[in-house]
Amino acid sequence: MSNNPSAAAFSALNAHKTHLGSTHVAELFAHNPLRFQHFHARLDDLLFDYSKQRVTQATMPLLFDLARAADVEGRRKALFAGEIVNTTEGRAAMHMALRNMSGKPIMIEGRDVMGDVAAERDKYLTFATKVRDGTLRGTGGAPFTDVVNIGIGGSDLGPAMAARALSPFGGDGPRPHFVSNVDGADLGDTLKTLDPARTLFIISSKTFTTQETMTNAASARAFVAKALGEAAVGDHFAAVSTKLDLVAKFGIKSDRVFGFWDWVGGRYSIWSAIGLALAISIGRENFEAFLHGAHDVDTHFTDAPLDKNIPVLMALLGVWNRNVWFYGSHAVIPYDQRMGRFSAYLQQLEMESNGKSVTRAGEPVMHATAPVIWGEPGTNGQHAFFQMLHQGTDIIPIDFMVAAEPTDADPHHHDLLVANCLAQSEAMMRGRARDEVEAILRKQGMSDSEITKLAPHKVFAGNRPSSTFMYRRLDPRTLGRLVALYEHKVFVQSVIWDINAFDQWGVELGKELCNRLAPIVSDASQPTEGLDASTAGLINYRRLMGEG
Numbered sequence: 302m303s304n305n306p307s308a309a310a311f312s313a314l315n316a317h318k319t320h321l322g323s324t325h326v327a328e329l330f331a332h333n334p335l336r337f338q339h340f341h342a343r344l345d346d347l348l349f350d351y352s353k354q355r356v357t358q359a360t361m362p363l364l365f366d367l368a369r370a371a372d373v374e375g376r377r378k379a380l381f382a383g384e385i386v387n388t389t390e391g392r393a394a395m396h397m398a399l400r401n402m403s404g405k406p407i408m409i410e411g412r413d414v415m416g417d418v419a420a421e422r423d424k425y426l427t428f429a430t431k432v433r434d435g436t437l438r439g440t441g442g443a444p445f446t447d448v449v450n451i452g453i454g455g456s457d458l459g460p461a462m463a464a465r466a467l468s469p470f471g472g473d474g475p476r477p478h479f480v481s482n483v484d485g486a487d488l489g490d491t492l493k494t495l496d497p498a499r500t501l502f503i504i505s506s507k508t509f510t511t512q513e514t515m516t517n518a519a520s521a522r523a524f525v526a527k528a529l530g531e532a533a534v535g536d537h538f539a540a541v542s543t544k545l546d547l548v549a550k551f552g553i554k555s556d557r558v559f560g561f562w563d564w565v566g567g568r569y570s571i572w573s574a575i576g577l578a579l580a581i582s583i584g585r586e587n588f589e590a591f592l593h594g595a596h597d598v599d600t601h602f603t604d605a606p607l608d609k610n611i612p613v614l615m616a617l618l619g620v621w622n623r624n625v626w627f628y629g630s631h632a633v634i635p636y637d638q639r640m641g642r643f644s645a646y647l648q649q650l651e652m653e654s655n656g657k658s659v660t661r662a663g664e665p666v667m668h669a670t671a672p673v674i675w676g677e678p679g680t681n682g683q684h685a686f687f688q689m690l691h692q693g694t695d696i697i698p699i700d701f702m703v704a705a706e707p708t709d710a711d712p713h714h715h716d717l718l719v720a721n722c723l724a725q726s727e728a729m730m731r732g733r734a735r736d737e738v739e740a741i742l743r744k745q746g747m748s749d750s751e752i753t754k755l756a757p758h759k760v761f762a763g764n765r766p767s768s769t770f771m772y773r774r775l776d777p778r779t780l781g782r783l784v785a786l787y788e789h790k791v792f793v794q795s796v797i798w799d800i801n802a803f804d805q806w807g808v809e810l811g812k813e814l815c816n817r818l819a820p821i822v823s824d825a826s827q828p829t830e831g832l833d834a835s836t837a838g839l840i841n842y843r844r845l846m847g848e849g
């Protein structure tokens with residue numbers, strides 16, 4: 302531990318935590334009228350307020366020391382220089398090139414990739430425009446009213462999350478649908494609502510081998526062939542992949558196949574042609590604004606000093622909460638109904654990236670890594686799980702987010718939405734102490750014995766940390782900024798934890814075992830010997846049900 306350069310910084314943080322003891326953030330606000338000024342950062346209209354975190358002005362320098370000890374700045378440089386940061390797969394992680402709007406070259410393995418990136422982007426955005434304006438039509442000459450993206454994980458969550466978040470920006474373009482699960486109900490329920498003559502399917506898969514996507518693609522192909530004839534398949538399918546040879550085998554016309562590169566991780570691929578369904582849904586200009594928003598964050602991340610650098614602050618506060626206070630979960634609560642898939646998107650981004658137990662060198666990690674990420678939009682969550690956030694035994698840090706103005710919704714509703722968001726973070730921070738509860742109950746005319754019984758239930762400890770993002774509107778540029786902020790937060794945390802944020806070996810074992818079990822599951826004559834007793838027992842139980 303002593304030869305780890307971060308160890309001293311962590312020791313200092315732990316000592317500082319002891320010194321803070323049970324200091325209540327409400328007291329810190331009371332003592333420092335400038336607390337908000339001290340603990341927020343801005344990127345244009347986007348504000349990141351972290352004054353309700355359990356930090357003081359002594360905490361932040363210690364966190365910046367940790368960032369420096371872990372060489373966040375050096376590793377950031379290596380990331381942006383296109384170095385092989387994903388060492389177990391021998392790849393760079395250069396999704397930033399896909400949204401590089403600066404005109405500057407980006408080198409990966411000694412080659413400027415910007416020409417290829419711009420050409421491919423123009424190709425898929427031109428295709429998107431032609432689908433939107435009806436230049437490209439189905440076999441029978443009908444324009445496309447519906448677009449179905451078939452993909453899973455990084456080939457689904459990004460465009461699905463963003464198409465919903467940005468739905469008011471679509472105008473009268475085709476309706477987007479997203480099918481991911483191998484559960485036939487997913488594709489089946491979607492197809493029930495669609496007219497095959499007016500539907501375009503996009504098969505999105507980086508590897509073009511993913512079981513779920515290939516199964517759904519084959520069924521969708523059969524659906525089109527049955528309804529419109531085999532010859533119609535070419536007019537109703539497009540594909541996005543890095544494996545162009547495998548796409549060709551599926552029979553998709555080459556001018557409808559859009560590529561990307563190995564240096565784009567699946568969960569970082571929304572900025573590539575994987576965003577095609579989103580681009581069709583919101584149109585070229587809006588999609589480009591989305592990319593611009595992310596590019597602004599890349600510039601901010603590389604240029605802003607640590608104490609004003611929002612992704613760095615997000616990451617360090619996360620480490621403070623995870624590794625010093627030992628909070629195991631982190632909630633993301635957007636006060637925006639259309640951000641309903643944002644936490645699901647972040648689950649893949651954060652938990653697939655940083656849910657690791659070994660360092661880059663393959664040694665056991667010294668600190669807990671990714672917390673559980675979860676959440677639902679406010680105000681709905683308030684009427685469900687917020688009880689636990691306010692009074693449960695676990696403390697769960699929260700990211701709140703809210704737009705200053707509604708995109709298109711009623712302003713009165715929006716005022717209430719904002720008031721709810723602020724009230725919740727205030728309540729988490731302030732809490733309500735026993736004497737305050739007692740005074741309220743006394744005022745209500747309760748007797749002392751009634752107060753003694755009820756008061757403990759009405760106490761809120763407070764001191765529950767949260768950060769709040771506020772931005773003018775949830776538009777394409779804002780969403781691009783938010784996603785890129787979280788991407789770089791994840792990277793910074795991976796540097797501090799010394800793990801590889803860009804591989805995902807943990808998803809492989811289940812896939813392998815599924816391939817072994819699938820023939821046994823689908824063929825009752827296959828023996829279950831050699832399987833563990835639980836797996837064999839479950840297969841046999843299902844077989845019995847099939848007989849009965």
Ligand SMILES: O=P(O)(O)OC[C@H]1O[C@H](O)[C@H](O)[C@@H](O)[C@@H]1O
Nearest residue numbers: 454455456506507508511567808
């Ligand atoms: O795009 P694909 O190759 O179909 O991969 C889809 C997803 O499945 C994999 O198992 C990984 O866990 C994800 O990172 C990936 O996004």
